[in-house]
Amino acid sequence: MKLLAGKAVLVTGAARGIGGACAVALADVGARVVCADIDSPQSTVEAITISGGEALAIACDVSDEGMVTALFDQIREQAGSLDVLVHCAGVMHKKPLLETETAEFQHVLDVNLTGTFLVGREAIRMMQSRGGRVILIASDLSYLGRETCSAYVASKHGVLGLTRSWAREFSPDILVNAICPGPIDTPMLDADNMSPQWRELELGIPLKRFGQPGEIAEMAVFLASDKARYITGQGIGVNGGSVMP
Numbered sequence: 001m002k003l004l005a006g007k008a009v010l011v012t013g014a015a016r017g018i019g020g021a022c023a024v025a026l027a028d029v030g031a032r033v034v035c036a037d038i039d040s041p042q043s044t045v046e047a048i049t050i051s052g053g054e055a056l057a058i059a060c061d062v063s064d065e066g067m068v069t070a071l072f073d074q075i076r077e078q079a080g081s082l083d084v085l086v087h088c089a090g091v092m093h094k095k096p097l098l099e100t101e102t103a104e105f106q107h108v109l110d111v112n113l114t115g116t117f118l119v120g121r122e123a124i125r126m127m128q129s130r131g132g133r134v135i136l137i138a139s140d141l142s143y144l145g146r147e148t149c150s151a152y153v154a155s156k157h158g159v160l161g162l163t164r165s166w167a168r169e170f171s172p173d174i175l176v177n178a179i180c181p182g183p184i185d186t187p188m189l190d191a192d193n194m195s196p197q198w199r200e201l202e203l204g205i206p207l208k209r210f211g212q213p214g215e216i217a218e219m220a221v222f223l224a225s226d227k228a229r230y231i232t233g234q235g236i237g238v239n240g241g242s243v244m245p
């Protein structure tokens, strides 16, 4: 029997990067996966169905309350229940503070923090009668400051705050954890266009390499499984040693 056989899972940000890898990995261990993204997650759904898995694509901007409500209406209709949320949707913002417009700062908070609130709240509503797992994607920058990234860093500190508070509020039925990745080789990191100075900063960590999206997905599978039944309220670093809290 597969590790997550029959479990209904929602992965946001599933069109690519960490979310895409999580959706594929969760389907590989038997989960039925709803793939949501502001871009089309169809290629992820195809990758899953070609390997014999079950998946469904739904378009959703996680910062738009109406779209999030519609997403969960569709999940209720088509999947019936929800056992696990893996919330990966997010945006990066890299600009010196003194050049940052208020609207840019607000957009990062809208997607990364309010989006987590909206999706997490609906997921927990659906999970309340049967229990479940909420897995948020925070960052190693949930623990650190980073020059020219303050909006992003603030949003990711907030995600860890939601994790710890929800873990207490919904214990013991719903376990809430965050994965805190280090630099992971995805379109967001954009390693090919990185300046040499920034590359040196990102790679100045004990393991001296970028992580792969699949290495985050392996942690998501573990946290979604019964093997993680005594873990809640944690920010779990999968970060090449970038942070040792």
Ligand SMILES: NC(=O)c1ccc[n+]([C@@H]2O[C@H](COP(=O)([O-])OP(=O)(O)OC[C@H]3O[C@@H](n4cnc5c(N)ncnc54)[C@H](O)[C@@H]3O)[C@@H](O)[C@H]2O)c1
Binding pocket: 012, 013, 014, 015, 016, 017, 018, 019, 036, 037, 038, 039, 060, 061, 062, 063, 088, 089, 090, 091, 092, 111, 115, 137, 138, 139, 140, 180, 181, 182, 183, 184, 185, 186, 187, 188, 189
């Ligand atoms: N790559 C890294 O180095 C790294 C490190 C730490 C944390 N993270 C976090 O991991 C998560 C995934 O990042 P990634 O590296 O895979 O980035 P990515 O840019 O490759 O993928 C992000 C996905 O989120 C989707 N998305 C963006 N805004 C959205 C919105 N409003 N509604 C719905 N979907 C939206 C994008 O379309 C995309 O498919 C993010 O929360 C990111 O902050 C990434």
